[in-house]
Amino acid sequence: MKPVVVGISGASGSILARQTVDALLEREVPTVVVCSNDAKLVWQEEMDEPFGHYLSAWREDPNFTDYGIHEMSAPIASGTHPTAGMVIVPCSMTSVASLANGIANNLLLRAADVCLKERRNLVMVPRETPLHAIHLENLTRLARMGVVIMPPEPPFYLRPQGIDDVVSFFVGRILVALGLEDTLPEKYRYQGRTDRGTPH
Numbered sequence: 001m002k003p004v005v006v007g008i009s010g011a012s013g014s015i016l017a018r019q020t021v022d023a024l025l026e027r028e029v030p031t032v033v034v035c036s037n038d039a040k041l042v043w044q045e046e047m048d049e050p051f052g053h054y055l056s057a058w059r060e061d062p063n064f065t066d067y068g069i070h071e072m073s074a075p076i077a078s079g080t081h082p083t084a085g086m087v088i089v090p091c092s093m094t095s096v097a098s099l100a101n102g103i104a105n106n107l108l109l110r111a112a113d114v115c116l117k118e119r120r121n122l123v124m125v126p127r128e129t130p131l132h133a134i135h136l137e138n139l140t141r142l143a144r145m146g147v148v149i150m151p152p153e154p155p156f157y158l159r160p161q162g163i164d165d166v167v168s169f170f171v172g173r174i175l176v177a178l179g180l181e182d183t184l185p186e187k188y189r190y191q192g193r194t195d196r197g198t199p200h
């Protein structure tokens with residue numbers, strides 16, 4: 001099985017990265033992680049344990065590999081190294097801007113640029129609000145190249161019970177976007193309503 005690359009950049013939403021890596025390893029998917037320095041800072045703000053704590057636990061798993069952000073000689077920096085694609089979760093506007101302009105001066109960006117040039121699956125979870133015109137133009141450029149752009153929006157229509165529900169739902173969406181699952185778990189699929197009427 002070809003590995004999935006997980007890029008973790010310095011936007012809010014570290015819990016999404018954590019749960020995505022956990023979900024891939026639970027499915028025994030070979031998983032390669034590269035994390036930016038600013039992502040580690042955000043992680044410190046948002047999570048109970050520092051990034052290194054989770055990294056040590058993941059390294060116990062034979063399907064897990066990680067590289068430093070400046071390790072440009074890692075296999076994922078080359079298009080000759082086969083991968084099943086990449087997800088950048090969460091994705092900062094800095095990383096969006098770099099990728100939209102062909103800048104690949106760290107390993108996370110280079111691995112994503114490889115996905116673009118090799119026409120491999122690239123899923124991006126951009127997190128910023130509000131968005132200005134340059135953010136939107138950069139995202140549009142990437143969407144036109146086939147990148148799946150998935151802002152981490154809560155499924156309000158499913159009436160989530162809390163943050164854990166929102167995160168699980170969203171990680172399910174990522175797995176589907178990566179082609180690793182056919183559908184979301186049943187509880188996260190909208191079933192429609194049978195009592196439809198005109199709201200007053």
Ligand SMILES: Cc1cc2nc3c(=O)[nH]c(=O)nc-3n(C[C@H](O)[C@H](O)[C@H](O)COP(=O)(O)O)c2cc1C
Nearest residue numbers: 009010011012036038039042092093094095127128
């Ligand atoms: C606590 C914290 C939260 C941040 N949240 C965001 C965010 O949600 N979106 C964003 O684009 N940048 C955010 N930033 C800023 C990025 O970390 C910064 O622009 C950085 O250069 C991103 O670089 P990277 O893409 O190489 O990680 C945040 C920074 C900190 C310290």
